Amino acid sequence: MSRERTSAEPFLWLLFSAGGVLTALAVPMILFLFGIAFPLGWLDPPSNAEIYTLLRNPLARLAVIVLCGLGMMHAAHRLRHTIRDGLQLQRHGTAIAAVCYGTAAFLTAVAVVLVSVI
Amino acid sequence: MKEITLRVFRYRPEAEAEPTFQEYAVPLRDDWAVLDALNYVKEEIDPTLSYRWSCRMGICGSCGMTVNGDPKLSCGTFLVDHAPGPITVEPLRNFPVIRDLVIEMTDFMQKLGAVQPWIIRDESDDDPDTELLQTPSEMDDYKRYSMCINCMLCYSACPVYGLDSKFIGPAAIALAQRYNLDSRDEGQEERLDVLSEDEGVWGCTFVGECTRACPKGVDPAGAIQRAKLIAANEAVKAFLLPRWVR
Known part of the structure; x- marks a missing residue:
């Protein structure tokens, strides 16, 4: 490349995109299973013990953290642009970005803690 | 009557x-x-x-x-x-x-020129008597974007351009992609300098009104998303790899 680019936007957009794809694939399935199929008795629900056993697997923990983290980043990015452009607050762009991504990072950290203490 | x-x-x-x-x-x-x-x-x-x-x-x-x-x-x-x-x-x-x-369309004309919407190519090794042939699938890669007639309806429809006229805008990015995706073109890197600015592809928040407004079916919003992927890819490479590998 002819010169260095220091903008964070490409990296934030990649996280936003990854989060969008992942939630679009995973969340409908989770909602279908836990919101429809298990309550209506179409499928036998896993017991709490089985879910705990699953979540003790480091890979399963990682999957939950990645799903929560990227989903949160997706929401933060969309919310940031909606607030900044929709409410015409361009002059407060940095503060809005800090609050949106900061909240996403904090909630991801909460997910890490919750999954780790199981 | x-x-x-x-x-x-x-x-x-x-x-x-x-x-x-x-x-x-x-x-x-x-x-x-x-x-x-x-x-x-x-x-x-x-x-x-x-x-x-x-x-x-x-x-x-x-x-x-x-x-x-x-x-x-x-x-x-x-x-x-x-x-x-x-x-x-x-x-x-x-x-x-x-x-x-x-x-007044001066702003659009300047933006159009900034993305160099023509084939950029080092012709020193080309044989002047040989055509640069393209397969139908190579032409399909860019044909849709080549339908742009510079009518500026997409700029008129774009809420981001309405808020911030520094945004390079839908048609300019779609036309940059028209040449980036052309197998005869070698100018992607030059255009990326303009496209990867914050006012380039990153100005777009994927509202999609440009594609709805386009009378020629160009799909500028899709072109911008593809350009974002290329720009992001280059940004990651620039961040991770030492200069001599890139």
Whole structure:
């Protein structure tokens, strides 16, 4: 490349995109299973013990953290642009970005803690 | 013959400080587009009306206007589809108005030039007697974006451009992609310098109005998403890899 680019936007957009794809694939399935199929008795629900056993697997923990983290980043990015452009607050762009991504990072950290203490 | 009312935006800076609307009754003919009605007004009712037009067939991109609130080519927007009227005709939004329906397009022309929408290629190794052949699938890669006629309807529809005119905008990015995806072109890196700015592809928040407004099916929003992926890829490489590997 002819010169260095220091903008964070490409990296934030990649996280936003990854989060969008992942939630679009995973969340409908989770909602279908836990919101429809298990309550209506179409499928036998896993017991709490089985879910705990699953979540003790480091890979399963990682999957939950990645799903929560990227989903949160997706929401933060969309919310940031909606607030900044929709409410015409361009002059407060940095503060809005800090609050949106900061909240996403904090909630991801909460997910890490919750999954780790199981 | 039945008539329909055109409510036309008028602005004559030498005569009035604020724009006004003027109503004209024109024949409601099945085969008349808004442009035909404006030509009728100009020839039969009011020769002072100013607007741009040229080809009357959706090729030249000159006659873009806001018709009943939507950015449209006035040559492709038929009166009968808006009957019984009135039909409100205004200049394209997001651009300064010079006079009546004529907008100032200098900003767009500069942006168009900035992405170098032509084939960039080191021809020193090319044999001048040999054609640069392309397979049908190589042509399909860019053909859709090559349909752009620079009519600026996408700029008029884009809320981001409306808020911040520094944004390079949909058509310029779509045309950059038209050449980036051409197998004969070698200019992707040069164009990326412009596209990867914060006012380049990253200005777009994927509202998608540009694609809805495009009269030629170009899908600028899709082009921008593809350009974002390339720009992001290069940014990650620039961040992770040492300079000599890139």
